[in-house]
Amino acid sequence: MTQSANAGPVVPAAFLDRDGVLIEDVGYPHREDQLRFMPGAPEAVRRLNRLGYLCVIVTNQSGVARGMFSLEQMQAFNALLVRRLAARGAIIGAVYACPYHADATVDQWRHPDHPERKPNPGMILRAMAEHRIDQSRSFMIGDQPSDQEAARRAGIPGFRFDGGNLDDYVHELFGG
Structure with a gap:
């Protein structure tokens, strides 16, 4: 899902948290149901697409680190989400997910403060490096203070979505 940093025009990005923003947060969602x-x-997402934004999901996924589901299950769930949105005319340009957590039960995913785990800005910064994103016109929508902090650290505005439509x-x- 990445494009060459040298191809295409520079575009603004709408960074979107997954659980609690795009989908209901049912507690570590990872199954189709x-x-x-x-x-x-x-x-x-369709509205943001029409306004010219590259929509990018940035999501902490500590369920992988906690052994609740595998990295492959998380990736399959994210791919399903992207397909279901696309079927409704809503295009996600990229998905970034951080499976690391300080309290991981799976050693591979234990990290005391991974640079990509929000509130750190790593996923946003990596997306900006891998896509031609205009930082000055980009923003983040999340439902947690860590989302706004990650946006702040990445140098973009962060907006808090508290539910509703x-x-x-x-x-x-x-x-728009």
Whole structure:
């Protein structure tokens, strides 16, 4: 899902948290039956697409580190989410997920403060490096203080979504 940093125009990005923003946070979702869109999520992504934003999911996924599901299960779930959004005309340009956690039960995923785990900005910064993203016109929408902090550390505005209809929220922020 990555494109060459040398190809195409520079575009703004809408960095979106996954659980609690795009899909319902049902507690470590990783199975198909747990994939339920937040109200207005596909419409919000379509709106952002129309406004010219590259939509990028950035999500902490400590369920991998905690041994609740595998990296492959997480990747398959994220791919399913992207396909389901695309089926509704909502295009996600990239997905970045951080499986690391300080309290991991799976040694491979234990890290005291991984640079990609929000509130650290690593996923956002990596996306900016791997895609032609205009930082000055980009932003993050998340439901946790760690999302806003990651945005701040990456040098972009962070907006807190406290639930409700995501499309209404995006419309209030950006119009379109």
